[in-house]
Amino acid sequence: MAHVEGDGGARGLVERTDDPSGVPVVKLLGAIDMSNAESLGATLDQLIGDETHHLVVDLGALEFMDSSGIAMLLRVAARVSTVEIRNPSNIVRRIIGCTGLTDVLPIEGRETGEV
Amino acid sequence: MRRSVLSRAAIYVFAVAVAVTLTLSLMARALHDSNETRLLRQQVSAAAAVVSAAIPNIQTPLSSGAVLAEATNSDRSAFTKLMTPLAAGRPFVSASIWPAHARDPRPLVVVGSAPELAGRPQAERANFLAQTTGKKVVSVLDLLGRSPRRLGYAFAAGPTARFVVYAEAALPENRRAAVDSNSAFADLDYAMYLGSTANVDHLLAASAAKPQLTGRTAEDSVPFGDATLHLVMTPRRELGGDLLVRLPWLIGGVGTAIGLAAALMTERLVRRRAHAEELAQQNARLFSEQRSVAQTLQHSLLPEERPEFPGLDLAVRYVPGVDGVDIGGDWYDVIGVGDGKVIIVVGDVSGRGLRAATAMASLRYAIRAYVAQGDPPETVLLKLTKLINVVRDGHFATVLCGLVDVAEHSVLFANAGHPNPLLIDGANAEFVLTKVGPPVGVEAATSYAAVSVKVPASGTLLAYTDGLFERRGESPDVGLARLRGAAIGYDTLDQLLDGMLRALTPDGCDDDTAILAVKWRT
Numbered sequence: 001m002a003h004v005e006g007d008g009g010a011r012g013l014v015e016r017t018d019d020p021s022g023v024p025v026v027k028l029l030g031a032i033d034m035s036n037a038e039s040l041g042a043t044l045d046q047l048i049g050d051e052t053h054h055l056v057v058d059l060g061a062l063e064f065m066d067s068s069g070i071a072m073l074l075r076v077a078a079r080v081s082t083v084e085i086r087n088p089s090n091i092v093r094r095i096i097g098c099t100g101l102t103d104v105l106p107i108e109g110r111e112t113g114e115v
Numbered sequence: 116m117r118r119s120v121l122s123r124a125a126i127y128v129f130a131v132a133v134a135v136t137l138t139l140s141l142m143a144r145a146l147h148d149s150n151e152t153r154l155l156r157q158q159v160s161a162a163a164a165v166v167s168a169a170i171p172n173i174q175t176p177l178s179s180g181a182v183l184a185e186a187t188n189s190d191r192s193a194f195t196k197l198m199t200p201l202a203a204g205r206p207f208v209s210a211s212i213w214p215a216h217a218r219d220p221r222p223l224v225v226v227g228s229a230p231e232l233a234g235r236p237q238a239e240r241a242n243f244l245a246q247t248t249g250k251k252v253v254s255v256l257d258l259l260g261r262s263p264r265r266l267g268y269a270f271a272a273g274p275t276a277r278f279v280v281y282a283e284a285a286l287p288e289n290r291r292a293a294v295d296s297n298s299a300f301a302d303l304d305y306a307m308y309l310g311s312t313a314n315v316d317h318l319l320a321a322s323a324a325k326p327q328l329t330g331r332t333a334e335d336s337v338p339f340g341d342a343t344l345h346l347v348m349t350p351r352r353e354l355g356g357d358l359l360v361r362l363p364w365l366i367g368g369v370g371t372a373i374g375l376a377a378a379l380m381t382e383r384l385v386r387r388r389a390h391a392e393e394l395a396q397q398n399a400r401l402f403s404e405q406r407s408v409a410q411t412l413q414h415s416l417l418p419e420e421r422p423e424f425p426g427l428d429l430a431v432r433y434v435p436g437v438d439g440v441d442i443g444g445d446w447y448d449v450i451g452v453g454d455g456k457v458i459i460v461v462g463d464v465s466g467r468g469l470r471a472a473t474a475m476a477s478l479r480y481a482i483r484a485y486v487a488q489g490d491p492p493e494t495v496l497l498k499l500t501k502l503i504n505v506v507r508d509g510h511f512a513t514v515l516c517g518l519v520d521v522a523e524h525s526v527l528f529a530n531a532g533h534p535n536p537l538l539i540d541g542a543n544a545e546f547v548l549t550k551v552g553p554p555v556g557v558e559a560a561t562s563y564a565a566v567s568v569k570v571p572a573s574g575t576l577l578a579y580t581d582g583l584f585e586r587r588g589e590s591p592d593v594g595l596a597r598l599r600g601a602a603i604g605y606d607t608l609d610q611l612l613d614g615m616l617r618a619l620t621p622d623g624c625d626d627d628t629a630i631l632a633v634k635w636r637t
Binding site: 038098 | 531587591
């Protein structure tokens, strides 16, 4: 678990909680914006290491995420071959849908391409 | 900025501290004074009591002598037997029997040395002896002014007595008699006078060479036979101990030190605050400078305010975010391609700052280059994906690119993750459903599909970035519905854009915002 303090006072948190099946899961908590997205991304990179090819990102406890947060997720997604988004809020779900990212950041348990 | 050696607040604090200290000091001093005076009065009363207690030592032997003289008709041998031990120095140097009412009285019997009284004038002797018969106490004769210094005492046994017994006591040499160092009055200097005032002619005894006592003194008078003894005392040192004497100075010293420390601390706080204010002013100036630099740079990266194309009305707005310190990554562009066709672009690079603005500028000019090569919107977007990469640059960009065919009243839209444009026609406003592909910079290998939209003659197309409708903690659907509702009821494009900005972002935009509106000229 690692806290990341942003300059703007926004606080983000990333926590690794693997599934019983062994699939690595990282949970994002709090608010992610420009002030902390970069350091949070670096922490996330450390947590998952280089050997991870399948990653679930749990957004169930996320309060807020702006385009910097999306950019951070996209960078992780580009590094790991398969990323799935778990428990996105309706807002995040819609943002992913609106911005044409459903293929890049697929929501867990859904057919890819669905908007 | 005002600079002085000490701030007014520090001086004030010090002044208050000194005033408080002074008051406390004076109070301590007053307390000490009253305490000393009280102690001194107690001592004088005690000393006077001791002196009073000495009277019977004189009166008792004299009254015994007087009774004996009356009973024995002034028998010499009986009187001598009684008085010899008493007239050898202490308490008396001389004792004698005198007739009470003689015209020229002479001593009838003398024990010890010759009485001084015998050398007195006839009238003084006669008067002195006569007046003793009416008294129940010892009569005191003041022989102080003469030499040798003696004090005379006389007593007669009742008003009808025939004889007066008279004794004289010698006073100390130089009238000095030191107080025993272990006595209760060892801390005091005293002067004892015969009479009720401190008349130096009648000084009986004093402990100091200079009988006039100065400084803090206390006096008391006690009856001494038919006369009065006056006692004056002064403390040789502080009766209440040294602490009370030092207390005012102690309070003064400590109080001044505390006051000085408080003043210095105040001074430090004042200076620190002044420093903080200075910093805040500096920050505010830097902030406004950076803000104006950011805005200047941003506007220089965007095309001219009002692009002109035949057959089209165009209007654009760029509004920086509220904090406005960083350059944003939002942009719009209008590019003529000839042949009655125009490319309109609205885009948004994620993040802010110089890096986002640089990415925005490179995308904007790349689009101009691709358009100049004759690429259609979907190809333009595809080529852009090679320019920007979220893994490498940390940014991605959403871009809406439309090819406007003025004559055909149509627009061919390609969309890389951007909010759909709004088509406003009279009282209706509908989002144009484009084929939304991923933002540029996300995946290198992707493709975009263009969608052609027919625009009615009275229709207005509105393209914008998410700053116009997005609010924290709110679904984009809610914001888009609000935007759609705010787009109705304007005549000109300028009214439309200004009106929507006012309605949707009444407190200014959180994020920066770019808007582009296009309408066919009728």
